Amino acid sequence: MFILLHSRLHNFVVSPDGIWHHVAVTWENINGTYEIFVDGQLLGNGSGLQNGNVIRNGGHIILGNDKDRSGFTVKDAFSGNISRVNLWDYVLPRKTIELLSKRCGKENGELVAWRDFRGGTFHGVVNIREPSSCKRLQ
Numbered sequence: 001m002f003i004l005l006h007s008r009l010h011n012f013v014v015s016p017d018g019i020w021h022h023v024a025v026t027w028e029n030i031n032g033t034y035e036i037f038v039d040g041q042l043l044g045n046g047s048g049l050q051n052g053n054v055i056r057n058g059g060h061i062i063l064g065n066d067k068d069r070s071g072f073t074v075k076d077a078f079s080g081n082i083s084r085v086n087l088w089d090y091v092l093p094r095k096t097i098e099l100l101s102k103r104c105g106k107e108n109g110e111l112v113a114w115r116d117f118r119g120g121t122f123h124g125v126v127n128i129r130e131p132s133s134c135k136r137l138q
Contacts, residue, residue, distance in 0.1 A: 005024060007013065010043075010044040011038055011094050012038060012043045012044065012046065012114060014038055020081075020083075020104075022038070022039050022040065022100065023036075023037070023038055024036075024037040024092070024097045024100070025037075025052035026090050026091045026097075027049060027050075027091070029051065029052060030046045030051070030052070030054050031048070031100075032047055032049040032050050032051040032053075033045070033046070033047045033049070034046055034047075035094075036051050036099050037101070039101050040097060040098035040099075040100075040101030040102060041096070042110070050064070061087070061117075062072075062113065063077025063078065063085065063117075064077060064082075065077050067077065070077055071075070080094060083114070084104075084105075084107075084114050085112075085114055085117045086107060086108060086109030086112065086113055086114055087109040087110075087111040087112040088109045088110050088111055089110050089111045090110075116124075120129075
C-alpha cells in the first residue's frame with residue numbers, strides 16, 4: 001500500500017491476510033504535520049505539508065487513485081474491500097486512533113461520514129462492505 005501526499009510517497013506493507021486493517025491519516029495545516037497509522041501503529045510522519053492551506057467546501061475526495069493529467073486509469077485504481085471511511089475536521093488524538101483500530105464501531109466523521117462515501121462514485125474493483133466483516137482485535 002502507498003499513500004501519496006503532495007509528491008511525498010509513503011510505502012508500507014499491509015499483510016494480505018484476509019482480515020480487515022484500519023488505516024488512519026492525520027494532518028494539521030498550521031505546521032503541515034501528518035501521521036500515518038495502520039492498525040493503530042504509527043508507520044510514517046512528516047511536517048511542512050501544505051502549511052497554512054485550508055480545505056474549502058465543495059471539493060472532491062479521491063481514495064484509491066492518484067489525480068494526474070491522465071485522469072482515472074484502471075492500472076492505478078484501488079482494488080479491494082472498503083468500509084467505514086470517515087473524515088474529521090480536527091486531528092484525532094493517537095489514543096483515539098488506537099482505540100478505533102481495535103473495534104468495529106459505528107462512528108461518523110464530523111466532516112464526512114461513511115454514509116456520504118457510500119453514495120459516491122466508484123471506479124475500479126471496489127467492494128463496499130456494509131456492514132463490514134471487521135472483527136474486533138483482542
